[in-house]
Amino acid sequence: NAGVTQTPKFQVLKTGQSMTLQCAQDMNHEYMSWYRQDPGMGLRLIHYSVGAGITDQGEVPNGYNVSRSTTEDFPLRLLSAAPSQTSVYFCASTTRTGDYGYTFGSGTRLTVV
Amino acid sequence: AQKVTQAQTEISVVEKEDVTLDCVYETRDTTYYLFWYKQPPSGELVFLIRRNSFDEQNEISGRYSWNFQKSTSSFNFTITASQVVDSAVYFCALSEEPAGTYKYIFGTGTRLKVLA
Numbered sequence: 001n002a003g004v005t006q007t008p009k010f011q012v013l014k015t016g017q018s019m020t021l022q023c024a025q026d027m028n029h030e031y032m033s034w035y036r037q038d039p040g041m042g043l044r045l046i047h048y049s050v051g052a053g054i055t056d057q058g059e060v061p062n063g064y065n066v067s068r069s070t071t072e073d074f075p076l077r078l079l080s081a082a083p084s085q086t087s088v089y090f091c092a093s094t095t096r097t098g099d100y101g102y103t104f105g106s107g108t109r110l111t112v113v
Numbered sequence: 114a115q116k117v118t119q120a121q122t123e124i125s126v127v128e129k130e131d132v133t134l135d136c137v138y139e140t141r142d143t144t145y146y147l148f149w150y151k152q153p154p155s156g157e158l159v160f161l162i163r164r165n166s167f168d169e170q171n172e173i174s175g176r177y178s179w180n181f182q183k184s185t186s187s188f189n190f191t192i193t194a195s196q197v198v199d200s201a202v203y204f205c206a207l208s209e210e211p212a213g214t215y216k217y218i219f220g221t222g223t224r225l226k227v228l229a
Contacts, residue, residue, distance in 0.1 A: 031214060033216075042117075042219035042221045042222055043219040050215070058216070098146070099163065101148050101150070102158075103160070
């Protein structure tokens with residue numbers, strides 16, 4: 001039982017490049033989310049999914065796309081990277097009842113130059 | 114609008130001291146959930162507690178305790194007899210119904226440093 005697995009752990013992108021942050025969970029959790037963490041701002045919700053085929057925007061969705069074709073996977077796509085997207089990205093999953101809160105992945109530290 | 118305020122940016126204590134981390138929230142909903150997470154220097158986020166708005170009982174888990182007061186919209190976290198391993202950033206979070214289980218609003222976090 002690996003929990004929530006995020007890859008890569010570190011990434012440097014040039015402005016304008018695109019990439020996909022991978023997220024997979026093996027706990028059969030219905031809900032999955034992406035958050036970004038910036039200094040002094042806590043964590044902010046980018047996108048979330050309540051089940052396969054269902055996604056919605058969070059607080060800061062601009063510049064990001066998501067899809068959820070399976071229960072296990074929830075990739076985050078950066079369409080055209082900008083320096084403002086330099087951040088630490090966390091994927092998280094939880095059950096429908098959320099009794100034990102989110103299980104978070106270990107994070108991806110992204111730098112856009 | 115929902116909001117979580119953690120006014121203490123950083124706290125330093127000496128080992129074995131008690132320390133309280135403050136969390137004040139704003140919400141218009143009557144049904145909501147409050148959470149605390151720990152982020153140690155390694156960077157992962159660790160779930161500590163979830164409390165719903167209808168349960169104002171204080172919670173104790175070992176050296177950790179939580180004081181939920183709806184009258185002051187606060188959900189404070191106390192560590193008794195702090196240890197160096199408690200050094201971390203602690204986040205308080207709020208989630209309202211109907212998305213109470215997955216749409217969190219986080220505070221900006223409190224960095225706790227426990228000195229040996």
